[in-house]
Amino acid sequence: MKRDFSEVERSSLALLAALGYRVVEISSWYCCGGFPGATALEHVKYVSSLRTLSVAYRQSRELGADSVVTSCPFCYNTLRQAEQLPVSRPGEYVRVADYLRDELEPYRGGLRVLHLVEVISARLSDVAKLAEGRLRGVRVAAYYGCMLLRPRAVAVDNPDNPQVIERIVEALGAVPVRYPYRTYCCGSFHVLAEPAIVRGNTERIARSIASSGADIVVTPCPLCLYNLRRYTNLKVVHLSELVAYAANLREAVSPETLKVVASLRGET
Amino acid sequence: MAGLRLTPRELRELIREYTGREVTACMQCGLCTAVCPVASFMDLHPAALVRAVQLGGVELPKLRSIWICVSCMTCVDKCPRDVAPGLVVETLRQLALKNGVEPRAYSQLPIDETTPSILLVTYSRKSTG
Numbered sequence: 034m035k036r037d038f039s040e041v042e043r044s045s046l047a048l049l050a051a052l053g054y055r056v057v058e059i060s061s062w063y064c065c066g067g068f069p070g071a072t073a074l075e076h077v078k079y080v081s082s083l084r085t086l087s088v089a090y091r092q093s094r095e096l097g098a099d100s101v102v103t104s105c106p107f108c109y110n111t112l113r114q115a116e117q118l119p120v121s122r123p124g125e126y127v128r129v130a131d132y133l134r135d136e137l138e139p140y141r142g143g144l145r146v147l148h149l150v151e152v153i154s155a156r157l158s159d160v161a162k163l164a165e166g167r168l169r170g171v172r173v174a175a176y177y178g179c180m181l182l183r184p185r186a187v188a189v190d191n192p193d194n195p196q197v198i199e200r201i202v203e204a205l206g207a208v209p210v211r212y213p214y215r216t217y218c219c220g221s222f223h224v225l226a227e228p229a230i231v232r233g234n235t236e237r238i239a240r241s242i243a244s245s246g247a248d249i250v251v252t253p254c255p256l257c258l259y260n261l262r263r264y265t266n267l268k269v270v271h272l273s274e275l276v277a278y279a280a281n282l283r284e285a286v287s288p289e290t291l292k293v294v295a296s297l298r299g300e301t
Numbered sequence: 302m303a304g305l306r307l308t309p310r311e312l313r314e315l316i317r318e319y320t321g322r323e324v325t326a327c328m329q330c331g332l333c334t335a336v337c338p339v340a341s342f343m344d345l346h347p348a349a350l351v352r353a354v355q356l357g358g359v360e361l362p363k364l365r366s367i368w369i370c371v372s373c374m375t376c377v378d379k380c381p382r383d384v385a386p387g388l389v390v391e392t393l394r395q396l397a398l399k400n401g402v403e404p405r406a407y408s409q410l411p412i413d414e415t416t417p418s419i420l421l422v423t424y425s426r427k428s429t430g
C-alpha cells in the first residue's frame with residue numbers, strides 16, 4: 034500500500050482525520066503475507082501478524098487507543114484471523130506465541146481489528162454531512178472482492194449479500210447499483226503467472242457491471258483495482274478516494290481519480 | 302514429512318489433522334465447483350478433487366488445481382457438509398511444496414518495477430508454502 038498505492042493511504046488518512054480520528058502508525062509493522070495460514074500446517078504464517086499485533090497492543094496502551102485500522106483488505110483479513118487465533122485455534126496460537134516469547138510480550142487480545150469500510154459505515158451521517166451531495170445522481174457499482182467477505186468468520190458484512198459499500202455510496206448522495214458479480218473473485222495474484230484467469234474473470238465482472246448501467250465502479254481492494262484497470266475499460270476508483278473526493282478532500286485524491294470523477298460530473 | 306506416496310487412509314487422516322474437516326462427508330453435490338471462480342481453469346474442479354481424495358487417487362506432482370485455487374474461501378463458506386474444499390486444496394498444496402514440487406520458476410515471471418508488491422507477496426505465499 035505504502036509503495037504502490039500511496040493515494041489510498043493518503044485519502045484514507047485524510048478521511049479519518051476529517052471524521053475526527055487521531056491515527057498513529059504502528060511503530061514497527063510487518064508484512065502480513067497476504068493470506069493467513071488456512072491449515073494447521075501453516076501456523077507459522079501467523080508469526081508476522083501476531084508480531085504486528087503485539088507491537089500495536091503495547092503502543093495502544095501508551096496512546097489510549099483501542100483499534101487497529103487498515104485500508105488493505107488482505108491485511109485486514111490476515112490480522113483479523115490472527116486476532117481470533119487464541120480462540121479459534123488455541124493450539125496453534127500457543128505454538129506461535131511460544132516462538133515469539135523471547136522477542137515480545139505475546140499478544141493476548143484486547144484490540145479491535147477494523148477495515149476502513151467499517152469505520153466509514155459506522156459514521157454515515159457524518160460522512161453524508163461532509164459529502165453535501167457532491168456525487169448526487171452518479172450511479173456507483175460496488176465491487177467487493179474476496180478478502181472483506183470470506184471466510185465468514187471475518188466478514189465485514191453478510192458475505193452472501195453485502196450492503197456496506199452500497200450504504201456508504203448512498204451517504205455520499207450517489208446511487209448504488211447492484212449486479213450479480215459484486216463478490217466474484219477477480220483472479221487475484223494470477224495476473225502474474227496465469228493472466229488468462231484474471232482476464233476471464235474481470236471480463237465477466239465487467240459485463241455484469243455494464244448491464245447494471247453504472248457510471249463508475251468503486252472497490253476497497255488495491256489488487257482488484259489493479260486487475261480491473263488492467264483488463265477492462267471500466268472507470269474504477271478506490272473507495273477511499275471516492276469518499277475523500279466526495280468529502281471535498283481533493284488534495285488527498287490522485288489526479289487520475291480526480292479526472293475520472295470530474296468527467297462524470299460533466300466538469301472538464 | 303509424509304511424502305507424496307500416501308494411502309487413501311493416510312491422506313484422509315492428514316487432511317483431518319490439518320483442516321479438522323472430514324472428506325468422507327462430501328456428498329458430491331457440486332456446489333463448491335459451481336461457486337468456484339476458477340474451476341474452469343482447473344484439471345480437477347473442487348468437487349472432483351474431493352472425490353479423488355476420498356478414493357485416494359491424487360497425483361500431486363501433476364495436479365494443477367492446487368496452483369489455480371486462489372483461496373477465495375467461497376466454497377469453504379458454502380459447502381453444506383462442511384468439507385471445506387478450499388482447505389483440502391490448501392493442504393495438498395502444502396504437501397506438494399514440502400515435497401519439492403514447484404509451481405513455476407520465479408525467473409519466468411513477468412516482473413518489473415511497476416509490479417505492485419501486494420502481487421508479489423500474495424503470489425509468493427501461494428507458491429512457496
Ligand code: SF4
Pocket residue numbers: 326327328329330331332333334347348351379380381382383384385386
Ligand atoms: S460443496 Fe461440499 S459436499 Fe458438495 S461437492 Fe463440494 S465438498 Fe462435496
Ligand code: SF4
Pocket residue numbers: 333336337338339340347369370371372373374375376377386387388390
Ligand atoms: S477456495 Fe479455491 S477451490 Fe474454493 S472456491 Fe475459492 S478458488 Fe475455488
